[in-house]
Amino acid sequence: MKILVVDDEPFVRKLLIHQLGRLGFEHVQASASAQEALSMLEAPGESPDLIFCDLQMPGMDGVEFVRHLVNVSYAGGLVLVSGEDERIVQTAAKLARAHNLKVLGALNKPVPIDRLKQILEDGITHSPAQPRAERKTYSAERLLRAIVDGELINHYQPKVELASGAVAGFETLVRWQHPQDGLILPDQFIPMVEESGLINELTRSVLRTALRHARAWRDDGFPLQVAVNVSMDNLVALDFPDFVERAVEEAGIAASGLLLEVTESRLMKDPLTPLEVLARLRLKRIGLSIDDFGTGHSSLAQLRDIPFSELKVDRGFVHGAWRDASLRAILEASLGMARQLGMKTVAEGVEDREDWNFLRSSGCELAQGWFISKALPPEQIPDWIAGWNLRRSTFVEPGA
Structure with a gap:
């Protein structure tokens, strides 16, 4: 070299x-x-x-x-x-x-x-990055057919308790299993879905599937919460709370078994419009998480105006905070504010043992990231849980 x-x-x-x-x-x-x-x-x-x-x-x-x-x-x-x-x-x-x-x-x-x-x-x-292939684009008609034909599939990234290492739930991450192009990640098709006005169809499909998987895990002895990301377009549809309530009832799980994650950068564009929808969801005991906290410009106003039950600190303020004073200050301030507001705290982007140890000492409640697991297809979840329960004993004290 x-x-x-x-x-x-x-x-x-x-x-x-x-x-x-x-x-x-x-x-x-x-x-x-x-x-x-x-x-x-x-x-x-x-x-x-x-x-x-x-x-x-x-x-x-x-x-x-x-x-x-x-x-x-x-x-x-x-x-x-x-x-x-x-x-x-x-x-x-x-x-x-x-x-x-x-x-x-x-x-x-x-x-x-x-x-x-x-x-x-x-x-x-880490091997040198390969030249990125030109991204393929898809028409609105093809995206709609993918939704209708069930080509969109859910993967799930685990969220675990930092104090005990116990599995707490999963965040749903959608993928497109294209019959010719293989597995396509969301950043390649979600923007077009939103531009084409198909985000409502996609979100509702993803949510129904996630609830079905959550019911299957519960029946297998794993009563775990499932989180689903929602778009701004979902939050301005007045029938969305009723749809969510029906979907939860049809799946046969408790309302507390579902969490909706809302990216704050979407909310900040017009924080008043979705207030009715979000308030009705909370009245129905559906959990609300403010996702990617700290990356927008109206974070404090969001916390003041919207009844979130969970705060997810963005990965940009989590990974490496143990050695970076600026990141550490932002992370600890976010966690302290969430505690005072009675919100559960989640750290995204936990990439190594140092991140894990620091977050445990900081009092954060839940962690998510590649140190724990990447997003997994649903059929791998039971085996992953078994493996994780063995692995967590190596960095969580017995009896914790």
Whole structure:
């Protein structure tokens, strides 16, 4: 692997090269300025696989250097290094990712060798992203046929109690099992469903199927809550609460067995219109969760005006909060506010053991993420529950 270190401080360059050598990386070049680094990148066959770039440099700073990397179509990895405030470093990293650069991480000076090792191991473990194939588009007629013909299927991502590790329920995530194109993820067809005015048909189909699966789990001895995402279009349909009530009764489960997740960015467009629908759903004892909390502009007003029973903290404020003071402050403030309002708390994006341990100590109630499980087809749920009950004993104290 060819590595380029870009930093105007000679001592920092030498130290980082020395640390990389200790970790087994021998093909390391150094540059004292961003301008010099760009000249090296323009030389044929000289593009490095990984660049370590300081942010505070004279002439051309690291943020401007990032923009030039985009212009020269740099395809390797990038690690940002700085002695600046950690929030500035994280902002620069976010900007680079927004430009579709492969940011492996951000480091504060002096660079700890264990953190450097972790970033390099993670970056090498994950294979380079393949060029994204051009996305196929589908007509409204084809989407409607998929709904009617039952081609849309539900997968379920587990939600578990942090204190005990017990399985609490599942979030429903829709997929399209296309007969020719295979399994299609929702980001490829949901926008077209919404634009085509078919979201009501899709949501109602997904909800009925989720309730049917919840009844089957209950009959198998797993009385677990199922969560279903709802669209703004669902919340302005005045008959929606009555539809939900009928669907729950037909499935033969308690109203408390269903939770509707509402993304706040949708609500903030017109917070008054869905109030009647949401209030009637709560009167019918249907749970309401404010999803992706913290990503919109009207979060506090939403909590004031709408009777949510659960708050889901967005993954962007969860993963890595144990080591990031800014994320930690936002997460803890969100959890504290939810407790004062009597709301259950859920953390999305729990990706590793460190996330799990931190959330347990913070008093969050439920967790969801790849550390626990990816979304699963319904037939895999019983086996997953059995496996999880064995696994959770390794990181939850006996008797908890």
